[in-house]
Amino acid sequence: MKTLSQSEIYDKNIFLRVDLNVPMTNGKIRDDSKITSVIPTIKHLIKNNNKIIICSHLGRPKGSYNKDLSLQPIALRLSEFLENIEIKMINLPFDNLTTDQFKSSNIYMLENIRFDNREELNSEVLSNELSKFADIYINDAFASSHRKHASTYGITKFLPSYAGFLIEKEINALNKLFSKKYSKKLAIVGGAKVSDKIQLINNLSKKLDFILIGGGMISAFVQKNHPDHEFAQEIVIKSKANIIIPDYVLAGNEFNENTKYKIINTKNIEDNLNIKILDIAEKSFEKISDYISYSDMIIWNGPVGVFEWANFSHGTLKLIELLKNAKAQTFIGGGSTAEIIHKTSAEKFFTHISTGGGATLEFLEGKELPGLTALL
Secondary structure (H helix, E strand, O other): OOEHHHOOOOOOEEEEEOOOOOOEEOOEEOOOHHHHHOHHHHHHHHHOOOEEEEEOOOOOOOOOOOHHHOOHHHHHHHHHHOOOOOOEEEOOOHHHOOHHHHOOOOEEEEOOHHHOOOOOOOOHHHHHHHHOOOOEEEEOOHHHOOOOOOOOOHHHHOOOEEEOHHHHHHHHHHHHOOOOOOOOEEEEEOOOOHHHHHHHHHHHHHHOOEEEEOHHHHHHHHOOOOOOHHHHHHHHHHOOOEEEOOOEEEEEOOOOOOOOEEEEEHHHOOOOOOOEEEEEOHHHHHHHHHHHHHOOEEEEEOOOOOOOOHHHOHHHHHHHHHHHOOOOEEEEOOHHHHHHHHHOOOHHHOOEEOOOOHHHHHHHOOOOOHHHHOOO
């Protein structure tokens, strides 16, 4: 894989694919970490007198224009991080682009690439159109590299292609997870459904020593009549890692924020599917703390409770505090977990916080990412 860090690229027109798919509420950015993560690549390209065409998506507009998913507010925030350098927006349709549109500035941003329905179809025509105004393609969109789309995959057929600083950083960090340098590896895997995480857990169980199960999927491991119990049992039987189930959880009869709940011992939990596991109880953390203290490498993917609800956020917050003080190398597996870390301002305490959600998950599942294989 050719990388920007190992190449000398000067005075070129660069098509830079990034992932600026940031969480937003009412048009306001909740977490700008995806924006800040690509600043080093952009600043490096500016320093070397390159002209940059930035490309990203936002949300799922389904191939048509949606003003609520415009990249305009993202461009404004990015400009602030670049000391208010002007970023000129290029609107649809992309098939009518002309050379004259790229003469008045040094940094451009294409409007949301998913407004064009050809993007997700990996259209060769769109890939070719996007490539016409650039000399070089750089992919720094790790979080989108599991997508075989025109701007992450197809365009590499038409331009010399490189990985940006962020992608190189992500790959190096995630590869460390399976390094023989670490001998006591712990994964903390949260989430609602074990069926969503079965490939992840199966792959990690071959390479790690301990896997702590959190979130609603604990039910699948302890309730014999749970629809996913067979999946869970298969994991336990085949796993080379020690599967850890918290001893105590907070559970209620309804899945809502204000449900009445009680502390239940998971070893004695009833086979009543109306019981909803909502968080890990404080009583479980003595044992969990021991595993964290013992481990020399820890990867965490998925909150261990319904973090959005105050009553059931304590387990996740307690886990953050334990990991902040851990001596181990600590890796956050992207997505909602990363957003929680940013929300609690705990970034500096972790070795690496992945910008990828689905991409990180697929990488940890052992799958190839098309956006990365296209750079080989």
